[in-house]
Amino acid sequence: MTDASGDRVPIEAQSVLAPLTRSAIFLVVTIREGTAAADIARDAVTGVSDLVKSVGFRDLDARLSCVVGIGAAAWPLLTSQPMPAQLRPFTPIGGPVHTAVSTPGDLFFHIRADRFDLCFEFERLLLSALDGAVDVADEVTGFRYFDARDLLGFVDGTANPVGSELVGDVIVGDEDAPYRGGSYVTVQRYVHDMAAWRALSSEQQEAIMGRTKADNVELDDAPAGTQSAHKTLATITDPDGTEHGILRDNMPFGQPGAGEFGTYFTGYARSPQTIDRMLLRMFVGFPAGAYDRLLDFSTPLTGSTYFVPSLPVLEGLAVEAPDLT
Incomplete structure (x- = not known):
């Protein structure tokens, strides 16, 4: 496998590039203070591959996988290795x-699979391994909705890179050689105001999204300097025309009885700056003030960024433990 420049990418990368599945669990935890908690967390993350095999053997066709991301504050707790070049906490963006x-x-x-019971069993065993070391900060169960649509009714992830662009846009290369084969992921949990959204006409919804609702056809961009559609603001292009893609593995979630309807945004990229630029355009506007009108109906409740190390780096944390005493 090669990236866009022709550089080979380690085949030991985590399953970042795995195809979309029917079910997923998005789990965010914080590590408690103390060496013991860090040791338990390290043992759990370095054993994820074995746990996937233990649970996934029940139905190999269901494609169980688990990607592990490590935040900036947790990195020095788990390893003495230098921090990946672009790993830093997610910075709030005020528009x-x-x-x-x-x-x-x-x-x-x-955690992903085509069967929810496998996701459930994996999470149960994972949290058992982490018992006493972490607190759950966020836990969301996602599902595939019809033909990969979000709960707003539009197909999600249409702009994902494919082919050779996928590796080049998502997987770290020689720019950070010790961490080649890794990736960065930013996650956000959005909730939707469905009553307000449904009050719009289909034409108004399409203008906000920049695509037709029924057949997912891209609409023409608005004139320069005017209110841009979501699909335009979420596209990052350099002045020379170079486009920087991200891999979205978003999923709907919700509880109709509780009036909860949302989208869990999961964006993988070779550089977290790509997603930062996208969010800046959405929340501040491009030009400034002309923000993404989708945000009038979708509110982010969380936001955090992680580095996804290659499998050798992840499993090597066990022998690179820092001295926290």
């Missing part, structure tokens, strides 16, 4: 009306 909030998170587990 004229809406804010992308930053919330606590030391470890992120993206």
Whole structure:
């Protein structure tokens, strides 16, 4: 496997590039204070691959996987190795009306399968392994909705890179050689005001999203300097025309009885700056003030960023433990 420049990428990368599944659990935890808690957390994350095998053997066709992300505050607790070059906490982004909030998170587990029972069993065993070492900061169960649509009724993830672009946009290369094969992931939990959204006409919804609702056809961009659609603001292009893609593995979640309807945003990228630029355009606007009108109906309740190390680096944490005494 190679990246966009032709550099080979380690085949030992975590399952970041795995296809979309029917079910997922998004789990964010914080590590408690003390050496003992750090040791338990390290043992758990270095044993994730074995746990996937133990649970996944029940139905190999269900494609159980788990991606592990490590936050900036947790990195020095788990390893004496230098921090990945671009790992830092998620920074809040305040716009004229809406804010992308930053919330606590030391470890992120993206658990996926085509069967929810496998996701459930994996999470149960994982939290048992982490018992006494962490507190759950966020836990969301996602599901595939019809033909990969969000609860707003639009197909999600249409702009994901494919083919050789996928590796080049998502997987770290020689720019940070010790961590080649890794990736960065930013996660946010959005809740939707469905009553307000449904009060709009289909044409108004399509203008906000920048795509047709029924057949997912991209609409023309608005004139420069005017209110841009979500699909335009979420596209990052350099002045020379170079486009920087991200891999979205978003999923709907909700509880109709509780009036909860949302989207869990999961964005993987070779550089977290790509997602930072996207969110800046959405929340502040491009031009400034012309923010993403989708935010009038979708509110982020969480926000955190993690580095997803390659499997050798992840499993090597066990022999690179720092001295926290």
